[in-house]
Amino acid sequence: MFLRTSLYYQAFDGGVIPISVYAQIFPQLLEGAFVTIQLLILSAILGFLLSFLGGIGRLSRIDPIRWISGFFVEFLRGTSLLVQLFWLFYALPLLGIKLAPGLAGILALSLNYGAYGSEVVRGAIQSIPKGQTEAAIALNMTPRQQMWHVILPQAFRTMLPSFGNLFIELLKGTALVSLITIPDMTFEASAMRTNIEANTPEIFTLLLLMYFVIGYPLTLATRWLERRFSVGRL
């Protein structure tokens, strides 16, 4: 409705009212927003799973598992996200593996943030007092039961705020996929910039606002989680 009115004004006035510019830009950015949100959700789910794999793997009592997960986590944290994206997009095809850009994007995002998430998981598990494990051993729980019934439920509360923060970082990270031709919000904005250069300020202002609108609720939710879970236990 709002859009129609502004278009109406545009017709009336000959297209000089700024709001009509936004009406032109917004639909295209909105299309990109759907891509951004898809990327965000898929990478978040995959990254979340990888976080547990990596985090628990690094604490394994079995040496090779610990080494391998340690290597992957350190490797992914140590090389930069954009380099990883480019590597999957430009270099991997030369090794005979061609991924669709969307897949390369999701893979790079979830691997990279999954590696950071691993450290969150590991830190949270290690923050649970040793007495908890000892009490579980004294009750003759198996290592798996100790982890599943005693450690993880407690560690999970500690992880939540950090995962919230990582989620926001992930949202910001998705903007990078525009550089490997995935049509997310930032990609659409860049494309429009080359087409209607005169409106560059409006395009990027609206783009920033749209990221803020998606991201700020996440920030607020994270704060809430922090207050709810970080203070005292229970």
Place this chain on the structure above:
Amino acid sequence: MRRLKRNRVGHLISKGSERVSEMTENNHVAVAEAPQSNQEQTEPIVRYRKVSKSFGDNQVLKEVDFDLYPGERVAVIGPSGSGKTTMARLLMTLEKPTSGTIEVDGRQLWHKEVKGKLVPADEKHLHEVRGDIGMVFQHFHLFPHMNILKNVSVAPIKVLGLSKEEAEERAKTMLDKVGMSDKLEAYPANLSGGQQQRVAIARALVMRPKVMLFDEPTSALDPELVGEVLDVIKEIAAEGEMAMMLITHEMSFARDVADRIVFFDEGRIIEQGRPEQIFTAPKTDRLQEFLKRFELNGSSS
């Protein structure tokens, strides 16, 4: 359940003294005077043999020999850092001995027999033997994310494989015994230290271990809460079902509850015997020294 009916204490101490006399090179060792009545021979439920434990260069236990008999209640006393907690933690499999062996009910704990040879135990073996042991910790270590009923019933369900109903039934019985049956839905954070420790006792009891370890169960409590926990332990001790190893600094409690007192210092058992003898006629200088510190508290009267 093998139970010692008659003359339990005397018989045990004589067992202890045989061993103690083996290590007489260790100057201060005292032999408890005890009636020798060996007619009814019972196998110990726990047997430490030449158990040593070092943390780095720090040798905390020095070739300790120690037996615990079914149904026997032993109080372990001794100065801070003497290795009492470590003794218990080795039996609970929270710490691995550097050398020596521990037997539980005739089975090796830290070793298993493979073709006649003893090899280090794996988790599966520990899991089997550990079922006979229970422990109450100084700092309770209740699970903060579970309510009281869940704290006590989780292990029977997951470890013993009982049904939820059965496990909760058992849990409620135990919680009743420790006087906590009115708080089933409460979370540990909302309980006093004394209440938490009583729940922790119920949590350990519900597994029906043959040996129960108490590591200073009251020393993290405010003075006014100590009594309620000691009363619960006394009650359990009076039932005489389980062997109990009570590490404690509460001398009067040790004297009231224990069949035998073991005095630890610098990683060795220095002296052991019946409470009357230990508290009224300590033989070694070190025990005399140690007990002097408690006289001010009026614990020997």
Place this chain on the structure above:
Amino acid sequence: MWSWDFTFKILPQLLDTLWITISATIAAFAVAMIGGLILAFARRSTFRLLSWVTYAFIEFIRTTPPLVQLYVIFYVLPRYGLSLSPFTAGVIGLGIHYSTYLSEVYRAGIDSVPRGQWEAATALNFSPLQKWKTIILPQAIRPVVPVMGNYLIVMLKETPMLSAITLVELLGRAQIIGSNTFRYLEPITLVGLFFLVLSYSASRLVIRLEKRMNINHHGKMDAAA
């Protein structure tokens, strides 16, 4: 597939741009350190409006992608008469983005200075400036130095983004090599390895720093036996 000849041919070109990556990181970090301090003070201001505007600024910058912020600085500001080189735009953009993080770090550090220190400084009749300079800040910054070190490493790994505003740093160079030769595998892999080596050695340094500070500061070791 992988050609060592090619690898050794492009290695010098990449090494040439290494210093651009490093100097951009350090310059951006300097901007972030100073910007962060300014934001931390503005946020503490008793002048409500300033404090609130700072808060809104921090929230907004932290929630939106640094890449877009770089675009704004590089493509939008020239329309208002402010044209910046890719390097300057990149340093300012990354610097501002991370100044919002560092302001939080400063805040945590300042909050960790015990009340007594403020009171002692007041009792000694220090001027506000002296109080901050000689008493509060030295104590506030010490414990957060390792955290700052970690942000330096994070920023290092963000610099490839500057290739998007046409700065020819490591990744930009690799891309140019790639599009000229149609060989992307070696240059991009090398860039990844460079970052691995750089960030790994930097994090070793930070850990060393942290250990040193812990030793100097240690006093309580909580062990419940």
